[in-house]
Amino acid sequence: MSKSKIPYEVYTEEVEALSVLSPDGEIVNKDKVPNLSDDQLKELMYRMVFTRTWDERAINLGRQGRLGFYAPVSGQEATMVGSEFALDKNDFICPGYRDMPQLVWHGLPLYQAFLYSRGHQHGGQIPEGVNVLMPQIIIGAQVLHAMGIAMGYKLKKQQQVAITYTGDGGSSEGDFYEALNFAGVYKLPVIFFVQNNGYAITTPFSKQTAALSIAHKAVAAGIRGVKIDGMDVFAVISAVQEARERALKGEGATLIEAVTYRFRPHSLSDDTSKYRTKEEEGEWSEKDPIARLAKYLEKKGLWTEEDTARVKEEAKATVNEQIKKAEQTEKMTIPGLIDSMFETTPKHLEEQKADFQ
Amino acid sequence: MAQMNLKEAIRDAMRVELERDPSVLIFGEDVGNVGGVFRATEGLQKDFGEERVFDTPLAESAIGGMAVGLGIQGFRPIAEIQFVGFIFEALDQIVVQAARMRYRSGGRYNSPIVFRTPFGGGVKAAELHTDALEGLIAQTPGIKLVVPSNPYDAKGLMISAIRDNDPVFFMEHLNLYHAYREEVPEGEYTVEIGKAKVVREGSDVTIVSYGLMVHTAVKAAEELEKNGIKAEVIDLRTLVPLDIDTVIESVKKTNRAIIVQEAQKSAGIAAEVIAQINEKAILHLEAPVLRVAPPDTVYPFAQIEDQWLPSPATIIAGVNKVLEF
Numbered sequence A: 001m002s003k004s005k006i007p008y009e010v011y012t013e014e015v016e017a018l019s020v021l022s023p024d025g026e027i028v029n030k031d032k033v034p035n036l037s038d039d040q041l042k043e044l045m046y047r048m049v050f051t052r053t054w055d056e057r058a059i060n061l062g063r064q065g066r067l068g069f070y071a072p073v074s075g076q077e078a079t080m081v082g083s084e085f086a087l088d089k090n091d092f093i094c095p096g097y098r099d100m101p102q103l104v105w106h107g108l109p110l111y112q113a114f115l116y117s118r119g120h121q122h123g124g125q126i127p128e129g130v131n132v133l134m135p136q137i138i139i140g141a142q143v144l145h146a147m148g149i150a151m152g153y154k155l156k157k158q159q160q161v162a163i164t165y166t167g168d169g170g171s172s173e174g175d176f177y178e179a180l181n182f183a184g185v186y187k188l189p190v191i192f193f194v195q196n197n198g199y200a201i202t203t204p205f206s207k208q209t210a211a212l213s214i215a216h217k218a219v220a221a222g223i224r225g226v227k228i229d230g231m232d233v234f235a236v237i238s239a240v241q242e243a244r245e246r247a248l249k250g251e252g253a254t255l256i257e258a259v260t261y262r263f264r265p266h267s268l269s270d271d272t273s274k275y276r277t278k279e280e281e282g283e284w285s286e287k288d289p290i291a292r293l294a295k296y297l298e299k300k301g302l303w304t305e306e307d308t309a310r311v312k313e314e315a316k317a318t319v320n321e322q323i324k325k326a327e328q329t330e331k332m333t334i335p336g337l338i339d340s341m342f343e344t345t346p347k348h349l350e351e352q353k354a355d356f357q
Numbered sequence B: 001m002a003q004m005n006l007k008e009a010i011r012d013a014m015r016v017e018l019e020r021d022p023s024v025l026i027f028g029e030d031v032g033n034v035g036g037v038f039r040a041t042e043g044l045q046k047d048f049g050e051e052r053v054f055d056t057p058l059a060e061s062a063i064g065g066m067a068v069g070l071g072i073q074g075f076r077p078i079a080e081i082q083f084v085g086f087i088f089e090a091l092d093q094i095v096v097q098a099a100r101m102r103y104r105s106g107g108r109y110n111s112p113i114v115f116r117t118p119f120g121g122g123v124k125a126a127e128l129h130t131d132a133l134e135g136l137i138a139q140t141p142g143i144k145l146v147v148p149s150n151p152y153d154a155k156g157l158m159i160s161a162i163r164d165n166d167p168v169f170f171m172e173h174l175n176l177y178h179a180y181r182e183e184v185p186e187g188e189y190t191v192e193i194g195k196a197k198v199v200r201e202g203s204d205v206t207i208v209s210y211g212l213m214v215h216t217a218v219k220a221a222e223e224l225e226k227n228g229i230k231a232e233v234i235d236l237r238t239l240v241p242l243d244i245d246t247v248i249e250s251v252k253k254t255n256r257a258i259i260v261q262e263a264q265k266s267a268g269i270a271a272e273v274i275a276q277i278n279e280k281a282i283l284h285l286e287a288p289v290l291r292v293a294p295p296d297t298v299y300p301f302a303q304i305e306d307q308w309l310p311s312p313a314t315i316i317a318g319v320n321k322v323l324e325f
Ligand SMILES: Cc1ncc(C[n+]2csc(CCOP(=O)(O)OP(=O)(O)O)c2C)c(N)n1
Pocket: A098, A137, A138, A139, A140, A166, A167, A168, A169, A170, A171, A195, A197, A199, A200, A201, A266, B029, B058, B060, B082, B086, B089
C-alpha cells in the first residue's frame, strides 16, 4: 500500500489528528468543512449547548437523588452531538453507557433517558422507529452488536450504516478486536467511533495501550483507521460523513479515533483530583468544542451570546419538565418484571408472582 | 486489635500477604494508583511498588488469563474483576482455564489465584453491578468459592484464599464494605475455607444463609424471638466446599429449615443445600425445606430492587410457613 498523503489516515507511522476548526474558530482545513446550511449550523450549535446544560442539570439532579446512575458528558459534545448529526435518521446507534446524547438526538425521549438513569425499565423501551440500543453497561459488547447489525444491513442490501461508540478503555477489550476483525472480513457498513478522552475511570491512556494510536488498531483488522480532533465538531462530522459514504459504497468499516476530553468526573462517585491535574484540565478547557463553534458562528453572524443564554433557558425548562414526567411515570412492579422475562410467562414464574401480590 | 470494616479487613489481609510472600501480586482495572473504584487496594501500590500492584488495560479475559499464566510461573496473583457482572468477559479464563489447570496438567501446574469481585444488591447500582452470580461459579469443578459476611471472617478467609494452591473466587458484598466496623486482629490469622459457622443458636428452625443475607436472617431471627420462636442462623461462609455437616447437625436439632439467598431462586446454592439435606437428614424433617430468594428474573433495575431482594419480612413469612406445615 502506498503511503498516505492524508495525515489523519493511519498506516504504520504516527499521525496528526484531523482538525478543521481551530480553537479560535478559524477554518484550518478547507477541504474538510462539512457542507451544512446556516440553519443546520445553528441547529448543531443549539444541540451542543442544550446537551451541556442538560449535563449540568443532570449532575445536580443526581446530587439531589432524583437521578441514579449517570455518566457526565461535558467536553464531549462535539463527538456525541456531531457524530449523530452526520447520520441518517435510519442509521443504527449502539451506544456505551456514556452515550445518552446520541440516543436522545436520534429520537429517544429525554424523560426515558431519565427513567433509565433512575433504574426504571421503561427507560430502555425504545420507541418504534428509533434505531438505537439502550446504553450498554458491558464495555465492548455493543461494538459486536453494531457489527452484527451492519451484517444485517449488508445481507438485506439496505443502504444504512451502524455506528457504535466506546472509549479508549473499551478499545482494549477482546470484544472490540473481534468486532473489528469481523467487520474487515465481511466488509461491513459499520463505523467504530472511539472517544478517547484520555482516561478509563482512573487509568490514563499511556497505560491503556502501547499502540501509536487507537486508530492504528484498524490496520490489523484490514479496515480504515482515522484519527481526528474530537473537540472539533467539523472534524467529527466530516469524518463520520466520509466513513458513512464509504460504507454505503461497499468499501467497508472505518475506525475513527476522536481525541477528546471529559471535563467532569467519570461518574458521580469519582474524584478526578486523585489522577488528573488542574493544569491538564485547564489546557483542555481551552479547546472547548462549544466555544470553538460559537466563535465561528459569531463571526458569520449566525450566533450571539444571547442565543446561548436563550438555549440554556430552554434546555433547563425542558429538563425540568422531562424529569417531572419521569418522576410521574407509573412505578415498576415485580409481577410486571416477571412478565417481561418471556413472551409467554412459564408456569413456574406465574407461581413466583404469587409471592408479590 | 483494630476496628475495621469489611473492605479494610480485606485490604489488611492483602497487605499482610504482600509483606509475607514476595510472590503475591495484585492487578486489575484501576487497582493501582487510586486503589480501585472502592479503594479496596488503596495505598498498596505506594507501599509495594508498581511491579506488585498494578493497573491493567480494560480487558477482563486478559486479566484472568494473565493470572493463569502467572500462576504457572509460581506467582500468587490476586486478580480483581471490578464488578461481578463483568466476570462474563473473563469466564473462560476463570471457570475453564484456571479451574482445570491442575486436572489438565495431571497436577504439574496449579492456579494459586484469588479472583476478587464485589457483588451484591441493595445499593441501587447500575445494571450488572450487583448480581449474585455464585451459582455459576459453584457449578464449576475445581474452584473454591468464598462469600464472607463480616470483617473478621473476611480477613481470615482472604489470607487462607491467598495461601490456597487452588483458585478461589472471593465475593465481597458491596453493602457490607462500609456497613460497620468490628474488632479485627492485626497481623496474620486464618479462617478455614470450607467451614460454616453457627452465628445464632436456636431450637425451632434453622435459617441457612451467606453474605449480606446472614445479617437479614439475624434481624428476622430477632423479630421471631419476640414471638417465642428460636431460630438458629448458619453462615455458610464458603459455598465450595460446602460445609453440609454443620447444616445437618442443626437440622437434626430443629427439624425445620429455610435457605435464604440473594440470587434468583432456581438451580442455585439454596437448591444444592436442600438436596443435601434430603440426602442426609430427610427423616429428621417435619416440613419441606423452603427457599427464600428472589424470583427468576434478571436482577431488576434499581427502582424495585428493595421489593425483589429477600427481607426480614419475607424470611419471617418463610419461617412461619415451615412452622405451620
Ligand atoms: C466489561 C466491563 N468491564 C469493566 C467495566 C467497569 N467500567 C465502567 S466504565 C470503565 C472505564 C471505561 O473507560 P473508557 O472506555 O475509556 O470510556 P470513558 O468512561 O472514558 O468514556 C470501566 C472499567 C464495565 N462497565 N464493563
